Amino acid sequence: MIDKNLSLRNRRKLLLGLFDDEDKMVAATSALVHEGVKIQDVYTPYPVHGLDRIIGARRSWLSIVAFLCGLTGFSLAYLMIWYMYVYDWPMDIGNKPERLTPSWVPILFESTVLLTAFGMAFFFFWRSRLVHGIKPELLDPRQTDDLMIICVESGHDVNESQVLDIMKQNGAAELRTRDGGVSTVI
Amino acid sequence: MIYDSIIREQLVTGGKTAADVTRDISRPILNKPSMAWKVGFTFAVIFLGIFGLSLFWTLWTGIGVWNINKSVMWGWDITNFVFWVGIGHAGTLISAILLLFRQKWRMSINRSAEAMTIFAVICAAMFPVFHMGRVWVGYWALPLPNAFGSLWVNFNSPLLWDVFAISTYFSVSLLFWYIGLIPDIATIRDKVKGKYEKFWYRFFSMGWTGGTRTWARYELISLILAGLSTPLVLSVHTIVSTDFATSIVPGWHTTIFPPYFVAGAIFSGFGMVATLLVVARKVMNYENYITIGHLDAMCKIIMLTGSLVGIAYLTEFFIAQYSGVEYEQYAFKNRAFGPYWWAYWSMMFCNLVSPQVFWFKWARTTPWFIFIMSIVVNVGMWFERFVIIVTSLHRDYLPSSWVMYSGSLTEVGLFLGTFGIFFTCFFLFAKFLPVINMAEIKSIIRNRE
Incomplete structure (x- = not known):
């Protein structure tokens, strides 16, 4: 690697x-x-x-890695919201629908960005042999x-x-x- | 194809070479702290002490020491939260959006603006966290299984979106800032003499040597991070605005809030960047790096975003009237002519009227005047949040619960104290890390296109 x-x-x-x-x-x-x-x-x-x-x-593979990390972030966030909000303990708040709604978008988006950024950065450090404290x-x-x-x-x-x-x-x-x-x- | 640019003005003046750039920018780090730094740092620490005292009093007694009440349940705290988050937007805007637009003038100011972002978000986070009252159960805001049953967080709530947005924004900004710093930390690592300094700079430089393949990856990751941060920075203040806009409080329930908040955030962020850099370029002798041209460009953005915010104020007013909803109409009439008229007109003057002076070149190129204007912008943006929050809450649908609100001494102390946090961090940053991105500046000193 x-x-x-x-x-x-x-x-x-x-x-x-x-x-x-x-x-x-x-x-x-x-x-x-x-x-x-x-x-x-x-x-x-x-x-x-x-x-x-x-x-x-x-050419570096970083952009592909970024895309894959983004997909992972999106999927994990979707799974989390679905599990907590639809499967495990459905909540009726103001009679709003509980399945995928626009109100899921912010958290799906933020999680996608978070995982893309950090996944890509770790790949960059790893591939470029950048390690804290090495000579x-x-x-x-x-x-x-x-x-x-x-x-x-x-x-x-x-x-x-x-x-x-x-x-x-x-x-x-x-x-x-x-x-x-x-x-x-x- | 590389050619000498004859059309554009030099971004860095004084005919600097790469070695000059290293020497000038690492000077404050390699030398003993100056008198100006010591005085500034002392003041910052005093304000940090005020924060500590106010926070202690808040935790010891409970948030009853704040003047918030059943009608105005958000007061100075959320005003300050939105104020600081707004300031935190300029850093990522400068480094991400201006990078995508290939605006090379950003290179002199992006490092300090990103640092400012991080410190401002730390200040911002203090307020919602301590507004919880029982701060030791603050982790309930996270999607963790509840200890009293299997109840989870509410994914329909903008307050939960805020938890995700602010924490993502903080961590991605920190990462972006740190990756940008690595080559410069390596430069400092190869300059410092002391044993401990060498150890720490070596630790954080991660063995950087400047190989071509690493630089190519570094450039690519910067570009992708910029592409990610651009929608991120827009999403964060959009989400902060939905804290208000998804409610049914008159004056808050408007669809204009997201773009209006984002424009306001950029406006206040640039105001704070101007405040800091006008002083820093003088005190640290960086006039060749942060030139009048840079200040000019920042003033143009301040004027543009100030005008956008101003149009939003007027649109809100018009729509309230046009909607025919009497509660909305009253909320806006009350803002302008009610008991808090002074806050409303201060906001109008500072944010809409005063930035119009930047149509004149003299105003955009005179540092002392820009400094005063940047303070005016910051004051105006604080008043904007105060107006939105307090004037909407203090008179809602039920006249029997109408009240007046003013911040208590503890609330004022907490607000002043966050300036202590902000400036303490900023002074430490200016002492231990390069305030200007040396590697990027070296690539533009010859004015190549």
């Missing part, structure tokens, strides 16, 4: 390009993808629109401030010098490698 792409643990050598400009980072990412390099992740301090499509991330896998403390980092995992099919060259040509402020948790500036 957890997105396996996210963790940096048990990775081979990582090639890092540090950028301080959004345009240069996007250009470098596009160039790398164009050359067929698989990008592990790009870390940015703010959302850069369209970057997920450039690195080939699949963040930071590549640089400035990645949540003003630095953008392109991260490529080394392997047989990766030409390391070509990757570093592309990053440099597109204006990387700094190049690093990271092996076994130790970063080396190139």
